[in-house]
Amino acid sequence: MDWATLLQILDATLRLASPLLLACLAGLFSERAGIFDIGLEGKMLVAAFLAAGFAATTGSVWLGLLVGIAGSLALSAVHGLASITFRGNQLISGVAINFLASGLTVVVGQSWFAEGGRTPQLGDGQRFEELTFPGATEIRDLPILGSLYSEVLSGHTILVYAGLLAVPLSWWVLYRTRFGLRLRAVGENPAAVDTAGISVTRLRFAAVAIAGVLCALAGAQLSTAEPAAGFVRDMTAGRGYIALAALIFAKWRPFPALGACLLFGFLQALALRPALFQQSFGFSIQGQLLDAMPYILTVIILAGFVGRAIPPRAGGEPYVKER
């Protein structure tokens, strides 16, 4: 594999990891507060659809993103209502959201645009453009660092950079602020939070809402960020589940989440280039096997081979006062 190809793969890694990372951080906030969120997939899908749909009709990608966030938040509210207010089963609520999203996007899309569930192709100005960093063209020819800067780091959409910035920000919020302390506490022992005089319900709704916003960014990256140009049915293609796998892989911590998503993004980038894989490693591999790697790695983690992955202790359990 030559240097240019490696740069290409790393560039693709960053682009493919970005929606995973945003969704993974969404899951992190929700699950750290004790609400399992299997509906990441559905929220991404609805946001991807609304963002593309409104970008196409209004011509403003930012308006599209805003509507996407609203749609994703609405699903978060459903999840919160079902699992926090009415103490329902969080997995069932999440699965229901995924089904709802997968069906609704196609039905609404068909009646809106009549293009078989797709949105119209997004042209210039209707999607997030790739940003070129200052000086990227000038130093492109410098060895290693120059090319890394201009080929890999530079040239992504603002959503990719938002995802990267969200990692230290999430860490700071979780570990350095009052809100973060309470959020982590409510995922471990909600009774401790309740007896300290803080509302468990409000905290958990806040966490679920943050998850909604992050999912929307992930969805918008899929449908409205270059080189993508519109929504296609079921375009999230299981990324919500891979994000959950990354979350377990990262043991519910922000920086390891970045590592896990980059690894999974790298695997996806490799899977897109089967010929290259054979050429550089000397044997060929089924693309499906690479696609399955995130799940296989997660099973290995869960089996305890790479240290223990201990989920937040109150995760999945609705909070009920004793009796």
Added chain:
Amino acid sequence: MSLAPQVQTQSGSQGTPAIELRGISKAFGPVQANKDISIRVMPGTIHGIIGENGAGKSTLMSILYGFYHADSGEIFINGRRTLIPDSQAAIRAGIGMVFQHFKLVENFTVLENVVLGAEDGALLRPSLAKARAQLRQLAEEYELDVDPDARIEEIGVGFQQRVEILKALYRRADILILDEPTGVLTPPEADHLFRILRNLKAQGKTIVLITHKLREIMDITDTVSVMRRGEMTATVATRDTNPAQLAELMVGRKVLLRVDKTPAEPGAPVLEIDNLRVVDAKGVERLKGVSLAVRAGEILGIAGVAGNGQSELLEVLGGYMKGTGTVRVKGRPIDIAGHEDARDRRDAGIGHVPEDRQQAGLILDFAAWENIALGYHHRDAYGRGAMMDQAAMKADTADKMQRFDVRPPNPMLAAKNFSGGNQQKIVVAREIESGPDLLLIGQPTRGVDIGAIEFIHKQIVALRDQGKAILLVSVELDEILSLSDRIAVMFDGRIMGEKIAADTDANELGLLMAGITEGTA
């Protein structure tokens, strides 16, 4: 009754009470947990609230702490009517509570737990620094030493309880409520707690102590209120009362506080354990070479603080945990390597009343007659082959219910509809009546009312007098002392020592329970 309830006629009733509750009522569905309760707690005193399990003590205090909402009634704090809709309001009113089951975040540090909910601003760092300084001060003032950077899961329950007290003091509580605080403590730890409480009282704090242990009430309180079935039956000055009178007020009739039994006449060994070791699913060694013998006609009590290997001992003997070493019952070796199960144990003559009756002893949704057959359903008395003789099972259950005084004596009622004491009687009836040579019995009276305790203790002694061997595990030291003929103390998976029950006392056993032997002390 000679004990007419005197409500607050003792000398302490002058001045403004720190806490006054008027006409508090609370129902959970059809269960009336608190009925029109009024109580006054004077400032700077230790006020005990005593009553049986389910008498409504914890509910009352949870209402005072804003954890539950009263259906009716009023709360006055320092003479001012105070609404307490949530715990935040209780904290503002200067009330702190140490729950029976600690409300701590296990993987947080002590400092983080103290600060949680009482932060000074949106950023953590200044709050943590302030709390660290305050904790140092509180530790000096009240003997409340805890490492602020230790994680809760790494420190013992005694320290965890101190963290709960520190949480309350950090929030400037003047009124401290403790719900069954000594249940999880060794006697030395309980003594330390009481020193802390006396110290707090000396500083002018008001303390409410909820307990079902008469000894603690007599030791430390100034005033005691007695609750029975959701009602406040009396409030008296502690120095004017005695344990027998309090027990009578709790139960509503005279009760025998000590167990009536003749000296044991032990025969041949029934259970012989040699070098028993158990490693649990997490790879932690729970039993580290236990050797014991229980003879016919003898009760061997295992004393110890919960979590020192007693549960594992019962589980491996009961056939649902694996271990290594040798175990013999009546001279025959028992397979403990995992090839045999609980049914093989029962067929080998081992009856087992598990520690957690609701989880391991009963199927709560099943009727009493189905529960009576659990584990013995394959015996001929209950049917042939795959077919069960329901009529015989129900008749058998009715018979056992009558002889073990299970109320109501209705075989068709689901197990979950009986009170804790009657559930336990069902399990005890099943295991004793199966005619075991050896009875394993764990926490026989946990969550059981005094009346039923008396009955269950009598049954255990009667079984002993028939020449059976009994291995008793209990975290209630009083129960171990009064019921056992010999006592073995467990600490950290080992037997720390064996004593003849008649020749020892709580102090000696307490040291052993804390892992202190003559050599190390």
